[in-house]
Amino acid sequence: MNLKKPKLTVVGAGPGDIDLITVKALKVLKTADVVLYDAxxxxxxxxxxxxxxxLIFVGKRRGCYKYQQEQINELIVxxxxxxGHVVRLKGGDPFIFGRGAEEMEYAANYGIEVAVVPGISSSLAVPASxxxxxxxxxxxxxxxxITGTTKEHQISSDIKLAAKSNATVVILMGMSKLPQIVKLFQAEGKNDLPIAIIQDGTTSKEKTGIGTVDTIEQIVAEKELRNPAIIVLGEVVKHRQTILEIQAEYSTELIG
Known part of the structure; x- marks a missing residue:
């Protein structure tokens, strides 16, 4: 008979680099009795x-679900x-398209104590890397x-709204919708808007493609970029090249 108090802690593992998990998350992992972790x-x-x-792997790989969400919820309970203490370890931050809130609600409805440890979101950290x-x-x-693909497997209507703004647009889970995303920005006359696609960000497998709305599809094909990847659209993408040019110029001056 289990004498430990049932508890669920939803923990963000960060964007991929193990050094980008929080100290609090590591402390919680050491107290876990069961860990359900994602791909x-x-x-x-x-x-x-x-x-x-x-340790129980409950993630998704290459479109194949090890567990359906309802099964994960039931397994947590x-x-x-x-x-006793179940830790639900999720990539990035569990409250940003991570379904962590749903899992906490489900567990709470069964009288289980719930808590969350925020993680560093890939939406912020991957572009920064x-x-x-x-x-x-x-x-x-x-x-x-914005999520690129809704639960109905359609492109998010928010992308059309975002394309009208001057804000930076970060799209997660959007590679399968890239042609549609490109058309939405072209329709707003943003053909030359800088765009970056970063695959496996912050990890040793990281790959990038930098271009414009008009050129990015060709670049993706040439570099064979695919999910998991982050799409970043906006003038801020130019900052990357600016830093590279400054560093190159500084290095040339030192050599000279």
Whole structure:
């Protein structure tokens, strides 16, 4: 019989680089009795988990679901009641398109104590890893973070609204909708708007493609970019090249 109090802690693992998980998240992992982890979680993080904890992979890879969401919800409740502290380890931040809120609500409805440890979102960290700020004086005063694909597997209607603004637009899970995204921005006359696509951001597998709305599809094809990737549209993308040019010029002066 389990004498431990049932508890769920939803934990953000960060964007991929294991150094970008929070100290609090690491402390919680050491107290876990069961850890349910996703496909986007860096496998190296498993070494920081309580060695006595049961590890259960519940993620999605290449379109194949190990568990459906309803099964994950039920598993959380069952393991919390049988083992005690369940940690739901999710990539990025669990409250940004991570369904962490849904899992907490489900568990709470069964009388289970719930908590969340925020994570560093890939929507912020991945562009930053390529020296792309989401806001910059004179370039962007705000930013949108949008899912590219809704639960109905359609392109988000918010992208059309975002294309009309001067804000930086960050699109997650949008690679399959890239042709449609491009057309929406072209319809707003933003053919030359800079765009960056970053695959496997902050990891050793990171790949990037930099271009404009008109050229990005060709670049994606040439570099064979695919999910998981972040799409960033906006003048702030130019900052990356500016930094590279400044560094190159400085290096040339030192050599000279």
């Amino acid at each position: 986007l979680v860096n496998q190296e993080l498993l070494a920081f988990i309580n060695p006595k904890a049961a 069952a393991r919390a009641n049988s083992h 390529q020296n792309i700020p989401l806001t910059k004086r004179g370039s962007a005063e705000s930013f949108w973070v």
